[in-house]
Amino acid sequence: MDKVTIYTDGACSGNPGPGGWGAILMYGDNKKEISGGKKETTNNVMELTAALQALKQLKYPCEVELYSDSAYLVNGFSNGWIYNWKKNNWKTANKEPVKNQEIWEELYNMTQIHKITFIKVKGHSDNEYNNRCDELAREAIKQQTF
Numbered sequence: 001m002d003k004v005t006i007y008t009d010g011a012c013s014g015n016p017g018p019g020g021w022g023a024i025l026m027y028g029d030n031k032k033e034i035s036g037g038k039k040e041t042t043n044n045v046m047e048l049t050a051a052l053q054a055l056k057q058l059k060y061p062c063e064v065e066l067y068s069d070s071a072y073l074v075n076g077f078s079n080g081w082i083y084n085w086k087k088n089n090w091k092t093a094n095k096e097p098v099k100n101q102e103i104w105e106e107l108y109n110m111t112q113i114h115k116i117t118f119i120k121v122k123g124h125s126d127n128e129y130n131n132r133c134d135e136l137a138r139e140a141i142k143q144q145t146f
Contacts, residue, residue, distance in 0.1 A: 001115065002027065006054045006066045008073075009123070009133035010046025011141060018144040019043065021050035022136025024129050025057055032057065033132070037140035046137065047073050048103040055110040064116045069123030069130055077118045082108055 005026040012019040020037035034053060038045070047070035055064070068074055076082045082104055085091065090098045090105075098104060110116065121130050 001061060001063045004058065004062045004064050006051070006064055007121075007129035007133050008047070008050035008054055008066065008068045009130060009137050010043055010048070010050045010070065011134065011137040012041065012043040012046060013141050016040055016042045018141050019046040020137040020140025020144065021046045021053065022133040022140065023050050023054035024133060025054055033136060035136040035140045037137075037144040039144045044070070044072050045100055045103065048100055048107065050133070050137070052103055052106050052110070055107070055114065055116070058114060062114050064114050065119060066116055067119045067121045067127075067130065069121050071120060074118045074120040076104065076107075077111070077116070078120075
């Protein structure tokens with residue numbers, strides 16, 4: 001299985017407000033940057049969207065290390081929240097509907113195709129790839145505002 005490294009970040013100007021996401025995919029010597037945005041969204045939606053859109057770039061099953069500064073995204077998998085939500089018909093421990101369920105479901109489906117390890121990185125620190133993803137996300141926000 002090929003190994004791919006992915007860095008992702010999402011951002012919002014206001015929460016909710018115009019949002020953007022950015023991702024960098026690295027495979028061997030190849031590096032690909034992608035980004036996008038939405039006029040009215042939340043920071044969490046952009047964090048999840050960054051990961052999902054990056055994973056959608058993969059054309060066949062891969063072993064993935066996905067780095068994010070989003071505790072929401074990383075803990076969703078690392079702490080097993082998503083598996084409990086799925087088991088409980090997409091309800092939280094408090095019996096509330098899971099927020100952003102559609103994106104979580106798509107991310108779950110990606111874990112059935114790829115072997116993904118979610119890794120938390122400190123945001124806005126000295127990680128060049130996380131910082132670049134933040135730049136991509138902020139550039140995408142500018143494209144959403146008129």
